[in-house]
Every structure is written in structure tokens, then in C-alpha cells.
Amino acid sequence: MDDIRVAVAYHTGYGKTGSLARAVADGVAAVDGATVDLIDVARLDERDWAALDASDAIIFGSPTYFGSLSAEMKCFFESTVDRWVDGPRWKDKLAAGFTNSKTMSGDKLNTLFDLLAFAAQHGMIWVGLDLYPGWHTAAGSPEELNRLGSWVGAMSQANSDEAPSVVPPTSDLTTGEHLGRRVAELAIVFARGRKAVAIAA
Amino acid sequence: MDDIRVAVAYHTGYGKTGSLARAVADGVAAVDGATVDLIDVARLDERDWAALDASDAIIFGSPTYFGSLSAEMKCFFESTVDRWVDGPRWKDKLAAGFTNSKTMSGDKLNTLFDLLAFAAQHGMIWVGLDLYPGWHTAAGSPEELNRLGSWVGAMSQANSDEAPSVVPPTSDLTTGEHLGRRVAELAIVFARGRKAVAIAA
């Protein structure tokens, strides 16, 4: 059986993007043959960098602050330049993204584009969310999956006056979990395919 | 008193972006000294083109379909090339944008970027939404202004199974109205300023 590793590399300011990150990681861990590394980019150590380098896929998560990724997340991105100049070493890994803010739309799409532009420069392959949108009918509810309507990555919304133990709501966390599972499953497909192609060659 | 004219140039597929367009136009019309031209770009005639050319500001509105502006809206954009090649004739008009889709986020920000990129190429000046976001607290409600959290332009969300007489909801329409009023007020400031500068010169 192929063992694949997926890193979830996130920054969280008040814990809410962190809650979403844990949900994404749970989705990865639920897949047979997948191992997850949950990495807080504000506290990177050598083991984290080794996990990132060894991963088959990296899922990037950042809060949306003032319409783009957080400065802390961007610091992490800038510090990957060593992986880029001589390789690029992260080429052909799968990548995906998620973001949280306090409002429903909240310019979160722009943060996902920031994450994606970074991953594209590293030569990574971008996996989005394959979920129909929820919460768009008269009888619809915020409890539906993909309730915000996002496909480039997973979005969550967390009330500004509630604790990360309560928000983002279950539907957003489950949506994030779905993204984690999807990335892990595709990483297995990819790893198997590479092995098959290598054997045939 | 300066009389200024603001055109609201929109496309609507099922009437919902049209409802938002009317709200934006109402906001313009509520401003003393402002005249509004509500223009359906799928039915442009010579009078509409004259109104667009004569306007101090144009507010562009499009549904978001599959993550970007509608083909019909883009047809209109492409047909403005005559205003661009010899001038550009729309330079320094104010511009703004709005968009509707069935979901809360729904990639609507990308449509606003499409509208803005077009306006920027024409040398127009972009006016966004100066409203704090709503609906982001435990006690918050969808009835609050700017309930989706958007600033590049106005966003509305309309349930897919309800009629344009009912959706988008009042809060989104009032948000659109606010954008119309803001653009008209700023167009007056600009027109007054131009006159003052011309007199001084």
C-alpha cells in the first residue's frame, strides 16, 4: 500500500483558521494510507521543514486580513525561496488552500488566489473543492456543505465575537474536512500513477 | 447647481441582477443634482450610447456565472473599443461595480475584478463600497448592510428558487442603493472640483 503524506501548513491569528486547519487535517487522516502533518507556520522548526519537503501534498491555510493573506503566512512563503531556487523542489506536489474571515464573502477569494499564485510558482498542482454550493434556496440552511459557495479552495466564516471553540460552524469545518480527504485521495492516485509510469519506463 | 449624470449599465439573466441595478439607480436618483440612466446592455440603442458617453460616472453590473462576468456583459465591454482607441473618451469618469449570484461568496469578487480591470483600461476612477461589513456577530443578522462583506463593489445573493421580486433581499438592495448614492455624491464633488480648477487656470 502506498503511504502518502499531506502537510497542512497554516497560520492562525485568533484560533479560527486553526480550527479549520484541524478539520482539514482530520479529513486527510481519515483516508487509508495517508499521514498528516499539521504545521503552524508561525512556529516552524527543522522537523516541520522536513515534513513539508517530504510531503506529497501541502494544503495552505491563512486568515484573510484586509483582503489578502496574512503577513505571517507571507513570511512563511518568502522563506521557501531555498526550495525554489535549486529545483524547484516542491514541483508536482499537490496543493490546495483554505481561508477564514469574519464575513460571508469578505474578499476571501483574493486570499485563495494569493495561495494559488504561490503554489503555481513552485510548480505545484492545484486541487480545488468539488462540492456543489449550499445555502442558496428558500429552504436552504447554513448547515449545508460549501455554504459560502467556493471552489478554488475552502472558505469558512467565523463570527468576530465568538470563540474558536464555537466558530467557524460545523458546516464550514466539514467542508474543510472534505477538502482534506479529497487532497489525500488524489495524492494516493498520483503516487500510484507515478509508480506505475516509473515501472513501465 | 451642477447637474451630473450617472449611468447604471447592467446585464441580467433572470432579473436578479436587474433588481440590484434598479436599487443602485434609486440611490443615484436620491441625490440632489444627479440624474440616472438605467441601461440594459443586452438592448443598447443609440440613446444609451449617448448617455454612457455623456455620463460623469458609470456603474457596471453583471451576474457572476461560473466565476466571472457574464458573456453578455463582456460583449458590451468589447463593443466599447471605439471609445478607447481614440481618446480614451471615458477617461476620468468615475466607475463602480456590482454583481449577484446565488451563493454567499460564489466567486463574486472575481467578477468585480473583471469589471474593475475593464474600467481601469478606460482610465476611469474606481469607487468602492465604504460600508463596514454586517452579519458577523452572534447577534448579527442578514438584514444588516453589506451583509456579505464586500468593498471593491456591491454584492448581492439571490436564492436560486425564488423570483427577482423577492430576492436579492432588502439588505443587499439597500447596500446597492448606498453604492449608487455614494457614486453620485462623489461625481458631484469631482464635477465641482473640475470647474474650480478650470476657473483657477
Added chain:
Amino acid sequence: MDDIRVAVAYHTGYGKTGSLARAVADGVAAVDGATVDLIDVARLDERDWAALDASDAIIFGSPTYFGSLSAEMKCFFESTVDRWVDGPRWKDKLAAGFTNSKTMSGDKLNTLFDLLAFAAQHGMIWVGLDLYPGWHTAAGSPEELNRLGSWVGAMSQANSDEAPSVVPPTSDLTTGEHLGRRVAELAIVFARGRKAVAIAA
């Protein structure tokens, strides 16, 4: 040997995006085991739709007009709604994008985001360009690969007063060819991986 099929679905206004499309298609065709369908979306027939549906990957190409994808390309996108509502039927295909305009930057990135947002809504997996940028040193030249510096997709620049037989230049065409080859190779890996996973299950 796995036979995979890659569709190159493009719109061209004056033939320049068409030249790039042919280069991308050549890149696909150069890969052992890959078949290419070059599809002009302004002239779609039933066979084209069948090819799109049967493809392992679709590479989308559009000119950049006024800062976003062309109206013709967007018409095509809107006509795919049948593939989306009941499935979505294009889910997990690979996707990629390219665009041409007359200037070096020319807001082409926004067109790539338009293409990508569409593909993401269909649940497709996005493959970017894994090439270091060219033409950024004192001794650098426009003949270098990825001379414009683009990774979300392939960009080309075509002088406005030259014919599509001459522009875009060879470096841009070769960059497009590289994208086609890359997508085809990854489509084979994916197809092999799916087969391996299916057998294991």
C-alpha cells in the same frame, strides 16, 4: 499503454491565440500515448462536445480583451452548464490555461484566473506552468522560455501590427508547447494511478 486524450479548447479573435493553441496541441501530441483534440469554441459541433466529455484533460485558451477572457470564450463556458448540473461530469479532469494579448503583462493574469475559476467550479484539477522565468537578466533575451514570467498558465504576447504567422514569437509558442506536454504527461500519471487504485480496491 494508457491512451489519454487532451482537448485544447480555445477562442481566437485574430488568429494569435490560435497560434498559441496549436503550439499547446503540438506539445500534447508529442507525448507518447496522448491524443489531442484541438477545438475552436466558436464553432462547436457534437463531435467536439463528445471529445470534451471524453477527455482526461482540457486546456482552455482565450485572448485577453479589456482585462478578462473574451465574450466568445465565456459563451462557451456558460454553455457547459449541462455538464455541471448533473454530476458534475468534468470533475477530476485535469485543466490548464493560456492567454494572449498584445502587451507584455496586459492584465493576462486576470484572464487566467477567469479560466481557473471556471475549471474549479467544475471540480477540475489545475496544472500550471513549471518553468523558471526567463528574460530577467542583463544578458537575458526574449527568446528564453517563459519570457513573460507566468505560472498559473501560459502567456504569450503578439505585436498588434503583425500577422499570426509571425507572432506570438517562438519562445511563447515553445512555452505553450511545454504546457501541453506537461498536461499530457500528468494526465497519463493520473490515468495510471486511477487504474492502480481501482485494481487495489
Added chain:
Amino acid sequence: MDDIRVAVAYHTGYGKTGSLARAVADGVAAVDGATVDLIDVARLDERDWAALDASDAIIFGSPTYFGSLSAEMKCFFESTVDRWVDGPRWKDKLAAGFTNSKTMSGDKLNTLFDLLAFAAQHGMIWVGLDLYPGWHTAAGSPEELNRLGSWVGAMSQANSDEAPSVVPPTSDLTTGEHLGRRVAELAIVFARGRKAVAIAA
């Protein structure tokens, strides 16, 4: 005569965005009645914050690193939250943006969107570049204004192996200067208009 103040708030990593910032500032200073404050956001002191608060317009400049604004620039953005929560105090200032990278396109548009999304959240009014594109004909040259083709803001390209005393080239600097002049002239129009409207009220 109205005296208006324009702040140029920039980050530079290796001095190249700094060169562009000085050109933009020169453009502001060339306008009769305009005063410029050139502010390096990595070294903000109380006087800089006072200048930002007192300005009629702020022009934001950042290098493009890995496809988005620099972490240092984003740190500055995040530190403006005090100006936003109680007001917003920067509302209705004019805003504009510029960015440098080593390649021609180089995802710089995404950085401009990052800058713009920030300004929009503050309720600022966005001024783009009103220049026809250059360098897009057989006889065209990199010495033409707006040689990269950008309108949302000003772009420059600086060879990676040359010093900020030599790159970005004159055409890009002159393009930046044009943006500075344009913003200053429009800030005067705006200030005059506000005064006229206030007197009339």
C-alpha cells in the same frame, strides 16, 4: 491655492521598488500645490503615521514576491487596523498602487489587486494608470511609456542581476512618475470639489 499632500508608502527589498517609489514621488512633487511624503513602511515613525493620516491620497508600492505583496507591506497593512475600526479614518482618500518584479508579467497584477483590496476596505477611491500601452508593435520599443501594459496601477521590471541604480529602466520610472502626477492632480480636483460642495451646503 489648495495645498494637497500625497503619501507614497512603499516597501523595497533590494532597492528596486524604492527606485520606482522615488519616481512616483517625483511625479507628485512636479504638480503645483502638491506636497509629497515618501514613506518606507519598514521604518515607520510617528511623523510618518501623521503624514499618512493627513494625506489627501496614498500611493502604495510593494515588490511582488511569489505572486503577491511582500510580507513587510502586509505587516504595514495589518497595522492600519486602528485607522479602520473607528471611522474609517482613511475613507475617501484617493489611493493608487505600483509594484516591481524581475519579470515582465510576473504575477504583478495580483499584487495590485492585493493593494486595491486593502484600499477598498478603507473606503478609499482607486486611481489607475490612464496610459495607452507601449511596446506592442514591430517597431515598438521598451522605452515606451507603460511598456508592460498595466492600468490597475504602475508596474516595473528590474533585471535580477542589476543594481537599483540601473533598473527598473527609465520607461518604467517615467510611467511611475506619470502615476504620481495623475494622483496629485486628481487630489487637487477632489479637494477643490469638496470645498465647493461644503460652501454650497
